[in-house]
Amino acid sequence: MQSDYSYMTRALKLAAQGAGQTSPNPMVGCVIVKDDIILGEGLHERVGGAHAEVNAYRSCGVADTEGATVYVTLEPCTHTGRTPPCVDLLLERRPGRVVIAMEDPNTRVNGIGIARLRDAGIRTDVGICETAARRLNEIYIKHVRSGIPWVTAKCAMTLDGKIATRSGHSKWITGEKAREYTHRLRHSHDVILVGSRTIMVDNPRLTTRLPEGKGRHPIKVILDAGDYLSADRRVFAKDRESPTWIATTAGNRYDFADEIIVLPPGSGGVDLRALLAALAERGIQSVLIEGGGATLASAFSSDIVDKVCFFCAPKIIGGREAITPVEGVGCERMEEAILLDNLHSLQVGKDILMEALVKKRTAHEMESN
CATH class of the missing domain: 3.40.140.10 (Cytidine Deaminase, domain 2)
Structure with a gap:
């Protein structure tokens, strides 16, 4: 029985x-x-x-x-x-x-x-x-309680914590199974959020490709506070699979995106808390951050991340100039480190996926940083 x-x-x-x-x-x-x-x-x-x-x-x-x-x-x-x-x-x-x-x-x-x-x-x-x-x-639980979208931060890094070589080369850090898992993450989120540097350097399409062929393509939101983007990037292609929005400060104008979200400046460029509020007004329930080190640094600094999904590949890049997952100034003391709860790991192909919830900081802790 x-x-x-x-x-x-x-x-x-x-x-x-x-x-x-x-x-x-x-x-x-x-x-x-x-x-x-x-x-x-x-x-x-x-x-x-x-x-x-x-x-x-x-x-x-x-x-x-x-x-x-x-x-x-x-x-x-x-x-x-x-x-x-x-x-x-x-x-x-x-x-x-x-x-x-x-x-x-x-x-x-x-x-x-x-x-x-x-x-x-x-x-x-x-x-x-x-x-x-x-x-x-x-x-769903966070959205109905707060009205604010859930935010997942994803990255792929080597065993020594690098997301690219010193020249910026990053294809591919993880294996095929880990990349398939990433596409499932995209499938389950309403928005993919990246920085303009990722768009200009890597030129991704940011689509969803599943083995069964029925992936949902999230809306793409690109952070740009410096008129850095150009229309020749693949996310702006006329045959793009889903809308591309640009989140920018008041001084920037683009005519090649589906929507422009004008926001006040914030840590590292655009005010990310204001962006979440703007996305909530547009019916967005979840955001997957796939940006580089600068975007993740801004997200953690703004305390908007609810969950991390970090892949670790059995590789070592080395070098002080190789790019790290979370850039910015970083912590001065260990007491200032961002704490994680409910950590669990899973082997995905040859890589290890580490997932955890981010422990939210108090207003005092935010001010002290």
């Missing part, structure tokens, strides 16, 4: 298949079980589409689902948006038990769906695999 943990883990894996397709909605998976037999399962596949509970019940066909146990990774919704409330479906189908990984932090739902199920006499248990569920929807 399988456990609640096993069925919820299956539901979480289903939910993860919606990565890159559900924003601004959360990723949700659902598994319906009766007498230790899975009758049906489903996920929220794309924004505007049917929710996980609806797809799971549809997949049951003519099976008798009354009295079944429903495993769902997020509290069933109680409001009508693009689709009807999922809690109404559950009340209609009369499961014997509902197991929920986590409450929905959205104030329109939070606790209400659970209360309605319990008021109807349906046993409802909450908190199975909650940590994994929160990690899966970390972008």
Whole structure:
């Protein structure tokens, strides 16, 4: 007999298949079980589409689902948006038990769906695999609580902490598997953020290429506070796969971008906190920083980074002049170092991926830096 943990883990894996397709909605998976037999399962596949509970019940066909146990990774919704409330479906189908990984932090739902199920006499248990569920929807959770986009900082470096040689050559630090993982990161974020130096030196397209061929191309946002960009870069090609925006200070003008976001100056160029607010106004929920050392330095200095994804390749470049992942002045004392929580590592091909959450600094700590 399988456990609640096993069925919820299956539901979480289903939910993860919606990565890159559900924003601004959360990723949700659902598994319906009766007498230790899975009758049906489903996920929220794309924004505007049917929710996980609806797809799971549809997949049951003519099976008798009354009295079944429903495993769902997020509290069933109680409001009508693009689709009807999922809690109404559950009340209609009369499961014997509902197991929920986590409450929905959205104030329109939070606790209400659970209360309605319990008021109807349906046993409802909450908190199975909650940590994994929160990690899966970390972008959604931050956005509904703060209204500010989630920020992931990504880089690829050698074992001695270099992102390029002293001449600026960087292709390729990591292997094919790590680069594929990077494309999955792009697929799951709304925006890729880079600096103008990356665009001018590396001339990337910043597209998403997945083995299955269905990658989502995020909006590209380029930081430029010095009229450094030119129209011949590939991100400005007429056949570009997604819009390219430029975030700049008031004195700069470009006619080859899809949108110009004019912002006040800040650390290293553009005020990144003001940029996040501007992106939030445009419906952006998540940002992946793929910029070079200067862009990462500005991001960490502005304390906007929520998560780091750093790849470490089994190579050594050496040299004092080789480029480091985070430039700028850096810390004077170890007490000023940026702290990370929930660090975990994963081997990706021949490279090591290190992921961690960034511990946010207090206002006093920000001022002292």
